[in-house]
Amino acid sequence: MKRSPNGIDFVWLLPLLLAAQPVATDSYLPALPEIARDLGSASSSLTVFVLxxxxxxxxxxxxxxxxGRRPVLIGGLILYVIAALAGALxxxxxxxxxxxxxxxxAMASILVCARAAVRDLYPAHEGPHVMARGLTGLGVVALMAPILGAxxxxxxxxxxxxxxxxLYAVVLLAMCWHSFGxxxxxRDDRQPMPKGGLREVFASRSFRVWSSLAAATYGGLFCFLLLSPMVYIGYLGFSPALYGWIPAGGSxxxxxxxxLCRRLLRAKGPYVTVRIGATLSLCGAVIQALGCLLLPHSAWPLLLxxxxxxxxxxxxxxxxxxxAVGDLxxxxxxxxxxxxxxMMLVxxxxxxxxxxFVDAAYTHGAWPMVAPMVVAGVILMLIAFAWLPALQRETERVVPRSQ
Incomplete structure (x- = not known):
């Protein structure tokens, strides 16, 4: 268990730092209609945040x-507080x-430093365990944020x-100020500053494989987040209140x-764990696709x-x-x-x-939401069962040689 200089476990700070993202986005979604009514528009404020x-x-x-991580993190939290308070006015x-x-x-500063600190403090094989624990905390906040925002x-x-x-950022700033070393x-003064950049990062096969995995799964989920209101409310006729339970259930x-990921990592290791995850991703997308083909006006296959x-x-x-960062x-x-x-670009x-592909008459039904998830599932299977085994064999060759 890694501790900061003041004795607070980093694993307790990590989920709070990661959760600053759903605080900034998920709690903001219920406010969009009222913002549009007061200011005339709302979608641009969400789009520019994401970009x-x-x-x-x-x-x-x-x-x-x-x-260093600390000054960038502290600066990001301060900017987060200022921007949020000024935005309220x-x-x-x-x-x-x-x-x-x-x-x-500011959000970029917080998340980059939090994720980089995981690699600073933990060896590569422990990173997924720590990130899984942190993302569990993020999921809890993502579940609560839209309800609280509404x-x-x-x-x-x-x-x-x-x-x-x-207010959330102020509390987090105080915690990090005293506890995040x-x-x-x-580095030794005689040791040069690392000058690697885009070329060295993308030259790492490990980076390419794992970052592709993260981008593929998020790309599929993002299409759900973007298009599910139109599918469930516009096409299937759900009320906005009823629809709100769908992303909450997903969280x-x-x-x-x-x-489950943490338990699988301990029992099976990362490669088998990812194969299980890819199988689940593709199965979920296929269930939705079968629903679009056989029961186009039923929500149950989409939900399952x-x-x-x-x-x-x-x-x-x-x-x-x-x-993605384990090898670097x-x-x-x-x-x-x-x-x-x-991940964001994809x-x-x-x-x-x-x-x-979405029009006012919903000509294509739920397919604009489902088809990208099917593609994501196929890509995840290719990564898990073709690309990752090649990386595993390469790693196994290098490790004995280094020993």
């Missing part, structure tokens, strides 16, 4: 490797969008949702799946398939995120940032393509 979060990870990773949608973009940059909007208004984000390994399954896909997702994310401890910040950027592009 800023994805792009900012690249320079943040470089800065975290050069300046935004007079128009343009100002709100700009401040949400700043919050996206309650705040109903009783106090959308501006207090942003104020609550700021610098995790970047100390509950995700929590259970990250717990989504639950199974989420079980696979809860296995892939800890393994993919930790594995000296470039942990940059490896984490490029992995996160690739999700954004896939989501835009899938959304282009």
């Amino acid at each position: 800023a979060f994805g792009i900012a990870q690249i320079p943040v990773g470089l800065l975290a490797d050069r300046a 935004a007079p128009n949608v343009e100002v709100l969008a700009a401040l949400r973009a700043l919050q996206g940059v 309650a705040i909007v109903q009783w106090a208004g959308w501006r207090w949702v942003l104020a609550t984000m700021a 610098e995790t970047l390994p100390v 509950a399954i995700y929590i259970c799946s990250t717990t 398939g989504h639950a199974v896909f989420c079980m696979g997702h809860g296995i892939h994310q800890p393994c993919g995120q930790a594995g 401890p000296h470039l942990a910040g940059r490896a984490v940032s490029w992995s996160g950027f690739v 999700a954004f592009c896939t989501g835009q393509i899938a959304a282009s």
Whole structure:
């Protein structure tokens, strides 16, 4: 168990740091209709947050490797507080969008440093266990955040949702200020600063495999997040209140799946664990596809398939995120940032393509949401049963030789 200089276990800080993302996004979703009513528009403030979060990870990773994790993390938390508080006072949608973009940059700083610190503090084989535990905490917050956000909007208004984000970040800032010591390994003054960048990161076969795993599973899930309101509310006729239980149920399954992931890692190791996860992901997507073919107006195959896909997702994310940086401890910040950027880029592009097939008459039914998940399931199976075994054989050849 790794401890900070002040004695607080890092494993307790990690889920709180990772959970800053659903606090900034999931709790914000119930506020969108009221923001649109007050300011005239709302979607731009969410879009620029996602884009800023994805792009900012690249320079943040470089800065975290050069300046250290602690100053970048503390700076990100301070910026998160300022942007959220200022956003609560935004007079128009343009100002709100700009401040949400700043919050996206702050979010990138927090997540990159949190994930890089896992590699700083733990050996590569322990990383997936630690990330799974942290993502379990994230799942709990993701389950609660939209419910809490909706309650705040109903009783106090959308501006207090942003104020609550700021309060969360203030508490987290105080904890990290006193408990998060610098995790970047100390280098001898005579040792040059690592200069590896994009070329060295992508030259790592381990990085390419594991980051592809994380990007594929998130790309499939993102299409659900983006298009499920249109499928369940617009196409199948669910009420918004009833629909809200669907992503909440997915989050509950995700929590259970990250717990299962830790047990599978101990019993089976990462390679077998990922194969189990890929099988679940593809099975979930196939169940949905069969529902689209045989029962196109029934929600049950979609719900069952989504639950199974989420079980696979809860296995892939800890393994993919930790594995992408496992082979690059000296470039942990940059490896984490490029992995996160690739994941967001794949999700954004896939989501835009899938959304282009949705029309007002829902001509294609649920297929725009389901088809990308099927593709993701197939890719995950190829990674798990073809690409990862090749990496495993390569690793087994290198380890005895080094011994």
